[in-house]
Amino acid sequence: MNATLKETKELIMDAAIVLFNTKGYDGTGVRDIAKKAKVNPANISYYFKGKQGLLEACLTQFFEGYLSCLEEKVFLLEMAPPDECLKQGLKSILSFQRENHLLTRFVWREVSIDSQISREIIASYLVKEKYLFHLILEQGIKEGIFANLPESLVIIQLKSLLTMPFLQSQYLREVWHTFPQEKYFVEKYMIMIERWIDSTLCSLQETRHFDRKII
CATH class of the missing domain: 1.10.10.60 (Homeodomain-like)
Structure with a gap:
């Protein structure tokens, strides 16, 4: 057939x-x-x-899926605390990347090379990603949940947390005895990320809106 x-x-x-x-x-x-x-x-x-069109299709497929994970959580900001939106957004992205680990590794490697093709295709996606993170962080600061840290530095740190396991999977294996494509990777990794968010991003004032619906 x-x-x-x-x-x-x-x-x-x-x-x-x-x-x-x-x-x-x-x-x-x-x-x-x-x-x-x-x-x-x-x-x-x-x-x-041709091959360049195939590359563009791969990059587009990745970033549309990647950004949709974060965008879904931004839409929930009116119903859920920003820290929960951020955590769930990161978890959703990591799950998407785990399910597409070969595509993920290739795309982040291509971004790191900073070729002309990647710059032209990826620039608009990265701007949108930065904007989505900005909305979550801005709302968290406004509500007193996040500390007023330099936003650009926070976004760089978040980006590193998302990309490192797929760019340096062998190193991850050596220090943590797991690969990012393994079944329980996301659950294990999110425990560490949530601790980092709670200890680094969240302010000392435990301001929470318990009357809002949690994700």
């Missing part, structure tokens, strides 16, 4: 993600991807307009 259009595109993207991780973007050819996906090389041109 012939694969549907959606299935063919998914096969190509899955193959590309594996090869981009193992051979790098520059070291991977269209024929390599087609061979691994078991499709005609012409399909890659037809569906993605």
